[in-house]
Structure formats: structure tokens, C-alpha cells
Amino acid sequence: MDLASESDAEILWDDIVSSLEAEELPAATVAMLQSCEAESLTEDTLRIRTSSRFVQRTIGRLGDRLDDAASAVAFQPLHVEVVIAAAASPKAKPKAPAEPPATEPVRREDPPARRPSRKEAPAPARKPENPLVEAVTPTDSLLTFDRFVEGPQNKFAFDAAKQVANGNRNYNPLFIYGKSGLGKTHLLRAIQNYIAQNDPERTCVYRVATDFIDDYSRAMKNASSGAAAALAENYHSIDVLIIDDIQLMSTAAGTIGFFYDTFNYLVGHGKQIVLAADRTPSELGMGNSRFDERVTSRLDSGMTVSIQVPDYELKLQLIDAFYERMRSDARKEHIPGLDANISPELRRLMAERAGTNIRVIEGFVQSCLMLAFQGELMGRPIGEQDIIAVAEQKWPSGQRRVTVEQIQEAVERNYGIDHESLVGSKRNKELMEPRHVAIWLTRELTDNTLADIGKHFGGRTHATVKHSIGVIEEGMKDDRTLQDRVGRIRDSILE
DSSP: OOOOOOHHHHHHHHHHHHHHHTTOOOHHHHHHHHHOOEEEOSEEEEEEEEEEHHHHHHTTTTHHHHHHHHHHHHHHHHEEEEOOSSSSSSGGSEEEEEEOOOOOOOOOOOOOHHHHHHHHOOOOOOOOOOOOOOOTTTTGGGOOOOOOOTTTTTHHHHHHHHHHTTTTSSSOOOEEOOOOTTSHHHHHHHHHHHHHOTTTTSSSEEEHHHHHHHHHHHHHHHHGGGGHHHHHHHTTTTEEEEEOOGGGGOOOHHHHHHHHHHHHHHHTTTTTEEEEEESSSHTTTOOOOOHHHHHHHHHSSSSEEEEEOHHHHHHHHHHHHHHHHHHHHHHHHTTTTOOOOOHHHHEEEHHHHOOOHHHHHHHHHHHHHHHHHHHTTTTTOOEEEEHHHHHHSSOOTTTTOOOHHHHHHHHHHTOOHHHHHHHSOOOHHHHHHHHHHHHHHHHSSSSOHHHHHHHTTTTTOOOHHHHHHHHHHHHHOOOOHHHHHHHHHHHHHHH
């Protein structure tokens, strides 16, 4: 299809806008689309122009949605390119060989690439440097979206993180939770690295909760010098605030108050917040935590997503990805000991023997590669028993005996209750769930009979113990949050 004339471009753009308007886009976005003018149309690209940088940036965030609408209207693949037009339209002087309008094409990928700045216009005034922004270490700079291994257990969190990096504020706050070692920090750093690389005008700050506590504590010690006001101002000027391991803030009442005020200011001014923890927002407020309902409800007011432990298929994907990456890096950087071969069959065995902590899985692959390299030097290829031996070192099976006391302590710690409440006779809702969970885990992880279990839980009857087991088994079928929590407690006991 050859639609090269401007009239065809205008007709096509009108149809695209009408199509998007029918999808119930926000009225402001529709108005921005309508304000743009079609400039040109080629075989595969429709170029539209606007005189507003804000309009250009907002429309660019529509991403594939804009291209999909264009392709549907044109009945062929079509990319929409948004450019900044000069104040004077080239149509005003049709006979003169006028200079082409200054343009700034936006190349949209997933997430979209940073557009080049205009060379013709004076450079805009740069924001003053925020002292909270720290240089990313070489190790953390490798934590990008491209290097994240996606699977069903982390897909929602992965997609949400990319949307945030892309500037989508519908996920605000974004709260990612899951046990340690599943990739939460990788996603948070990927957001930071993407923004730093592609949209440096957005001030993005990454903090572990302990760093946030330190910032607040130092400012309070020097409050008389204006440090507290300066700290608040620095945090208020952030465009994207990322806080990792926020559960570590649970006993710092003063810091939580400062965080709450900062949270409200940033969200109220259209800024983005991303948080990660080892538990859900509601679980952060359990026990003697200083996170009250006022705070936890705010944390849970946006998009809350979990990262699950990897199953066999994802573990195999991870092992293959780590294997290929390590070998490639070894060749590029001349690292001895890692450019070895491990057959697909042995990598499948590695996945079967691997635990669920992704950081440990990466170390497992490295150990196996080094062992394979040593074997190649000696003329003895790595075998199944070698893989099993390394796996035993990383995740000792050893049949460590799990006791009822260990299970009870883990449940009490997770729910923030004392031992007497767990095994006592009180039947209020806050105690029934942890009691049911502890009984279910005892049945799952020990060889105790139902009668023996009852003795460890205040002398409960066989029927009562059986009821508790049934409650958890039924609950985990439909309640993903309960399933997550039981899985995390179980893993903490076994690992």
C-alpha cells in the first residue's frame, strides 16, 4: 500500500484517534492526540507532529497500544512516530525550499528508548544535583531487564516493573514481595538502571530501608542546623523513589513517620514509589511492628505483586541463562575456569537438584562450570555424581530433623505472636490462622501422629488437629496470599 500523500496521512491519523477514543482513553490523552497533526506517511511509518514536548512524551508512553491501533486501521504493520515541529509549519511556504522542521523522533521500545535532545534549541536548565542520587556500582549496573529471567512465578512483577520504568503511573505505589533471593532487588535495580540510561531527567533514588533509616537518623541529630528540612526537600524532589527491604523499617517509628509524609507528598505530586519486602503490606503491620494500618493501607493502595519460588521449568531457564552468560563473559573477559561445557542432560539434573534461592542457583552454576573446566583439563568430563555432590554442598539434604519447636518458632516469628498465644485456648481470628498454619506444617514436615501434634498445641484433640489441617489445605487452593505465606515459612524452616 502506497499512502505517501499528506491527505492520506491526515485521514489515517483521524481514524487512529477515533479508534483510540473508542477505547475509553482519559479525556486529556485524547485531547493531546487530537492536537497533533499528521506530517507524512511511508510504507511502514506514520509521522505526526506536535509543538509540545509534554504531549510528545505523554503520547510516546502509549507504546505498542498506539502502533496496534495504527496497524489495525491501516490493515498492515504501521509504526507511529511523534516528532517536535518547529513553530512555523512547512506548509506556510510551499514554493520556497524551506529548511525542514527541527524534529526529535521518539523511538519506542519496551520500555521505550530515550529520545535525543534538540541540538537547535538552547539546552534546558538542568535540575540541581540531588545528594541522594548515588552512582550505581558495576555489579548493580548488570541488573537490567534484559538479564532478568522471566517465568510464570515472576511475570506479573516483571511486567509491572517495566511499566514503571516506562513512566506508567497507574502502578503507584508498586509493591513487590517475596522471600529472599527470588529477584526483587534485580527488578528494583533494573528500574533504576533503565531510567538512568534512557530518561536521566527523572531523578531516581534507590535505597535499602536501612539507608533510609540512616538518612533520617543523621538529619534528626543535626535538626538544629536545618538538616531535617534539607532531607525532606531532597526526598520531595525525587521523581522515582525505590526502597528495598522495607520490612527492616518496622521498629523505627520516627523513620516510618517521615516515610509516610514523604510517601504522601510524592504520590500527591505525581511522583512514583517502588517498594519491596519479604511479606505483604498487611503482614508488615503484624506483631509489634510500628507499621500501623494507616501506613500499610497506603502501601497496598497501588499495585501489589508477588514473586514466587521457581518451579523446575524456571530453574532450568535460570540455569541455562546463567550457564550461557558466564561462558560468554569468560570468553570476552578472558576469565579462566568458566569457559567449559555442561551437557543439556546434566543441566536438567542441576535443575532437579537445585533449591529455590536464585542467588544460590547462580553460585551453583558457577561451581559446576569450574568443576567441568577442571575435569576437561584432566581429560575427565563432568558427570552426574559431580553435579549431585555440588548440589549437596549448596543445599545439604542431610535429612536434618525438623522439630515441632522449630516450626512453632518460625510461625510465631512470622505472625508476630508469642508461644502462649499460639498454643493457648484463645480463638480470636488473629490467632486461628497462625495456629492452623503451625499444625499443618507440623503434619507436613514431621512424622508426628495427629495425637502427638495435638499434645504440642495445648492438648488439642485428634479431630481438632485434623480440622486445622483441612482449613489450610482448602484455604491454599483459593487464597494466593495464604499460599505464599505458608510457602515462605516452610522454606525458612527447611533452609
